[in-house]
Amino acid sequence: MSHLVVDNVTKLYGASAALKDVSLSVGGQDYVVLLGPSGSGKTTLLSVIGGFTAPSSGRIHIAGRDVTDIGPARRPTTTVFQDYALFPHMSVEKNIGYGLKLRGVPAEKRAEQVMRALDMVGLSGVGRRGIQELSGGQRQRVALARALIVEPEILLLDEPLGALDLNLRRQMQDELLALQRRTGRCFVHVTHDQEEAMALASLIVVMNHGRIEDAGPPARIYARPATRFTANFMGESTEFSGPLTAPGSIATPVGQLPRAAPAPESGGEAIVIIRPENIRADGGGAVALGEARITEAVFQGAHYRVLAAADSGQRFSLRLPPTAAPKPGDLLNLSCAAENLVPV
């Protein structure tokens, strides 16, 4: 049973559409990441789910209830804002307890719950401090505790890690994940960072120009992206394009390649992509990709990131082990397994 259902939501601002016919169905334990470049509509979608923005058409259902016409105050969602939006004139405790106070929870019980929430986010002992005395990471945790203490059906996070430095970001990623598992709640998280998305999500929703490009588990989204946009946005890849010659085969600069998908509606040109780690330089793959000369090799610790080009003009992006010690000008004999060629 789906916990959050976004049903054909469109949001127009004047003539331009921030969201176009977006539909999405999410389980109660999912960690959903809305991923996309700026202007892709991901933040608008979060705002529509949270009730801050009314959709032009379409419905939102949460836990089986139509909440489209319910404002943020009475919606079973809470939001962690990008700048945390903590109440600057209140202590940490008062910030966290605010939602309970509005719900009429008596002071004693409230204090107890606030203590537990502080423990949960690893902030015991800072309850009486002012917001100005906290570091960025601590503010983030206060914002999380404040949003989670009212036990929302869905926690919405708007680029929550954007303001943190890299180390802290990695650490907060782990904590977010642990928090989501511990609370057993559905999290919907907006980001433009695909590494963050892959590290956190059980379901990635890739957005572009107000549409959902692709939605699925991170491993599938990365390895077998549904669209060319997703393929490029989720990481490096090598693209082969050419006319369809027979069902399931395209003529590319490196020769005939299998394409296990129905012909694209546009007809004519078709594309397959392959991730860099799936290209082999040892000649052991079933599908030959021809010879290519290295144009650039950058050492990255665990591997070399290698760019190569064939005489036909076809470019490749691949990984080589550190022991290979590749140099520009070296000739590689490339191949791959048929299942790693992904039609987009």
Place this chain on the structure above:
Amino acid sequence: MSRRPIIQAIAAGLYMALCYVFIFLPVGVLVLFSFQAGDLPVPPLHGLSLRWYAAAFNDGRLVDGFANSLLVGGVSAALSVVVGFLAAFGLARYDMPGKALLRALIMLPLAVSYLLVGMGLLVSSSALGLGPSLITVIIGHVVINMPLAFAICQAQLGEHQRRIESAARDLGAGTFRVLLGITAPMIAPALIAAFCLCFTLSWDEFLIAYLNTRFDVTLPVVIWDLLRGGLNPETNAAGSFIFLVSISVMLVVEFFLLRKRRS
């Protein structure tokens, strides 16, 4: 070569000193001769004394004027801040047609001369059969000071504050709770600063107060009345006291604005 910057610095310093002397000399003279031991607030200085302050504080008219000014300043500043704050909140948070026009209309009284405001009030209150009173003066001071309070509040209600309000709504707060429990305390330094500014402007405003009072008058009107009877160090003492109150209030403003900037 190296002498030139020194000469320039001295010239600049002299110029600056002259400007400050020009600005502050009258105030300095006023304050100095309020301590005159002699009978006239003009040179020569016959020695320092507090006798004119004692005289001022024993003068029933001055004390009444002082109380009236406190009342008018306090009430009109409070009203200006409440109305200005609500107007700024409404215009910052809600979409409505003609927003720019509404904003311009609110700011308009700043450009209207006090004489016009004062005369207009006198004529309207007479037409309504109310006659001049402190209440009319309070209304006049709200008219001239509310735009200022509005502008100060408006500058504080940005996107960051909007998200903080959204967070409160998200946790279940209605508009009234957001206003009283979040927005007002959040911009409290600006509200206090606006109150103090409105108070000082009302505190020494003369024209509107003069045109719209008859028996209960404010301190500037009392002093003007005293001055008509000739120069007297007592008026200097009263003027110095007005100055002291204004300066103290401005220091409070500085304190709150500076603290705001640092945090």
